Amino acid sequence: MPKKPSTKAKLLSPRDWERAARAKLSRVAYDYFRSGADAERAMKRNVRAYQRWVVWYRVLVDVATRDLGTTVLGHPVAMPILIAPMAYQKLAHPEGELGAARAAAAVGTIYIASTLATTTLEDIAAATPAVKLFQLYVHKDREFTRELILRAKQAGYSGLVVTVDAPVLGRRLRDERNGFALPPGMTAANLASDSALAATEGSALASYVDDRHDASFSWKDLEWLRSLSELPVVLKGIVRVDDARRAVGHGIDGIIVSNHGGRQLDAAPATLDALPGIARAVGDDCEVYVDGGIRSGSDVFKALALGARAVLVGRPVLWALALEGEASVAELLRGMAEDLSRTMALVGTPTLADIRRDMLTPES
């Protein structure tokens, strides 16, 4: 008997996931998730940067078993692939943040909860006993910021990811055109008053950030922030070597080389181009991560070779979440890990420690 063809379309490439999600999402939600700032050059630059490197593989290495495990801020993870903090995950699927956090736990990795989640940080924390980090936007209302940090500590988060590339919001034209706002019944659940996120002319998110985020927050305020809890602090959004060195000088525990997935400064460099200099400059003084444009296991391999300890994945997780919630996010992450494992076998690097800088050269 011939096998019945599967009714579920096979999702083999990153584009397959995005296409399938697009068919399910409202136009406003799809546009919000996919958008970059302005002409979306930084967003595309991030992806393109991965295509410019070739990998000089080794042969006759015993790669019969591969180990993708590492640690993040001292916590073991089964794969060097974390879920980037992203706002408003219920826009993708009713399970929202809970689905994505459970998927991370199911595959043995770390979920980073956004300040702008549509589920409270306490409910996300309670969804699984796995290690999680909390992403913080510093608000003008310092008391509110302090409360967020204390709530995160109380709820059991293992560290703070402080986003430093968004003193104001980048201009996302699609959101402005769509008058982007959360639909009725959905709220930014961690915020006391959600009124600023109601529909306005243009993007409600842009108005909220301008009204509430503290654009004056600077290096000198880091001491204050660190004094509020003993939680490790990771700065997200650094692309310069001098900023990375300064972060180390302030006793920061980790850096995420990031340009917010190209959603902030459209002229920003590709994060992969910023990574090697930063990794070299900080050495073992703090952990270095990267995000932006990572779509395959081979991309993860390249990021690790260029100095990242692990990577964060953004939009692909939202595309997966939009399909079948937790189950699809777990499938996506497992697929990326398998892809990385296959790449490691083909390159002759059975463990992450075997991945070296000199295996990569720019394509000529």
Ligand SMILES: Cc1cc2nc3c(=O)[nH]c(=O)nc-3n(C[C@H](O)[C@H](O)[C@H](O)COP(=O)(O)O)c2cc1C
């Ligand atoms: C829809 C969306 C919402 C995001 N929300 C946040 C956020 O709340 N806080 C934050 O630090 N970064 C946020 N980011 C940026 C991501 O954490 C990450 O830096 C970026 O998505 C990585 O690029 P990628 O999408 O190409 O993988 C968001 C990104 C997207 C696509």
